[in-house]
Amino acid sequence: xxxxxxxxPRLRRLEVPALRGVLVREVINFSSYWRSTTVSSTIEPTxxxxxxxxxxxxxxxxxxxxxxxxxxxxxxxxxxxxFASVFATMFGTxxxxxxxxxxxxxxxxxxxxxxxxxxxxxxxxxxxxxYGTAPLLVAMAFGLDPAWGxxxxxxxxxxxxxxxxxxxxxxxxxxxxxxxxxxxxSMVITPVFLVAGTYFPLDGLPTWAQVAGHFNPLFHCAFGxxxxxxxxxxxxxxxxxxxxWRLAIWRSRMRLxx
Numbered sequence: 001x002x003x004x005x006x007x008x009p010r011l012r013r014l015e016v017p018a019l020r021g022v023l024v025r026e027v028i029n030f031s032s033y034w035r036s037t038t039v040s041s042t043i044e045p046t047x048x049x050x051x052x053x054x055x056x057x058x059x060x061x062x063x064x065x066x067x068x069x070x071x072x073x074x075x076x077x078x079x080x081x082x083f084a085s086v087f088a089t090m091f092g093t094x095x096x097x098x099x100x101x102x103x104x105x106x107x108x109x110x111x112x113x114x115x116x117x118x119x120x121x122x123x124x125x126x127x128x129x130x131y132g133t134a135p136l137l138v139a140m141a142f143g144l145d146p147a148w149g150x151x152x153x154x155x156x157x158x159x160x161x162x163x164x165x166x167x168x169x170x171x172x173x174x175x176x177x178x179x180x181x182x183x184x185x186s187m188v189i190t191p192v193f194l195v196a197g198t199y200f201p202l203d204g205l206p207t208w209a210q211v212a213g214h215f216n217p218l219f220h221c222a223f224g225x226x227x228x229x230x231x232x233x234x235x236x237x238x239x240x241x242x243x244x245w246r247l248a249i250w251r252s253r254m255r256l257x258x
Contacts, residue, residue, distance in 0.1 A: 014118060018111040022119025025106075030123075037088075041127070042134035045080035049073065049135045050142075052199050073139035075198025077132045077153060078160065078221040085128040085161035086189065089168030093120060093252075094178055103256055113253040121165040121245060128161030129154040156237070160221040163241035169248035173255045192218050 030037070052072045062068065096102035106116055133153055140146055171184050195202070195209055196218035202210045213219050220236040 014115055015110075018109075018115040019119050019122075021109070022106065022111060022116055023123055026119065026123040030127075037127075038131070041080070041084040041131040045076050045083065045135045046138050048079065049076040049138055052076070069139060069142060070144055071201075072199055073136060073144050075196070076135040076139070077157065078196065078198055078218050079193055080135050081128045081132040081157040081161050081221065082164050082189075082193070082218055084131040085124050085164040086168040088124045088127070089120060089165045090171050090181055090184070091168075091178070092124075093169050094172040094175075094181075097172070097256065098178075107256065113256055114249050117166075117169055117249045117252050118245070121162055121169060121248065124165040124168075125158050125161035128165065129156075129158035132157035132161075156221060156234075159234070159237050159241060160217070163217055163237065163244050166241065166244035166248040170244060170251055173248065173251035192216055 049072060093103075103116060107113070136144075136150060136153055171181070175181065175184070195205070195213050196216045197213060198218065202213040202219070205213065217237065217240040220233040220240075
């Protein structure tokens with residue numbers, strides 16, 4: 001009597017148990033250092049908000065028909081999300097890969113590079129979405145009128161943080177020394193931070209800077225529910241996240257496996 005062999009279950013591209021394992025490890029590990037990370041990720045953007053909103057705000061009454069504190073409040077949320085995501089993965093993944101050898105241990109389990117990178121990015125993006133609400137709450141305390149659209153801030157922060165977290169993983173996988181991160185901070189993060197329409201409108205910049213600003217992912221994070229234009233902003237955020245995610249997986253696989 002012959003028995004028909006039972007086919008092995010087909011592995012999906014992202015196995016849920018493996019992805020869940022990476023996320024659970026990150027959550028448990030986060031419980032040991034959440035205080036310092038939360039303070040740095042919320043206090044710094046709040047200081048920016050207070051400095052720009054009430055420093056420049058005393059000189060500039062309105063911008064594009066908005067009170068300056070309202071204009072800068074949206075921009076501060078966007079920058080808080082970027083800082084909370086890109087630096088967390090850029091430095092964090094480098095340390096775990098090169099010094100702690102954490103990824104060697106994880107990849108010894110039934111987890112591949114795609115699941116490892118995706119889990120890291122999802123976790124950091126979720127944190128960034130939460131941290132991005134801190135300057136918004138501060139702005140409300142100082143006069144920003146609450147609106148129903150603000151309830152979507154964590155979701156927008158998560159989508160934006162996903163792209164920037166993946167960008168941080170990509171940078172970590174490309175550069176061979178942690179000292180080289182200063183080049184990325186100076187030549188990429190700082191210009192993106194400044195030329196995004198977050199603290200001043202792009203209209204006052206030269207034409208080339210305005211065009212460059214519209215290709216800035218951070219620019220598309222700071223929007224305010226103006227109809228169909230917002231669909232373009234969301235599409236740009238999602239496209240940035242998808243591209244950075246795939247590039248981060250590709251480069252991390254080369255660094256970890258090849």
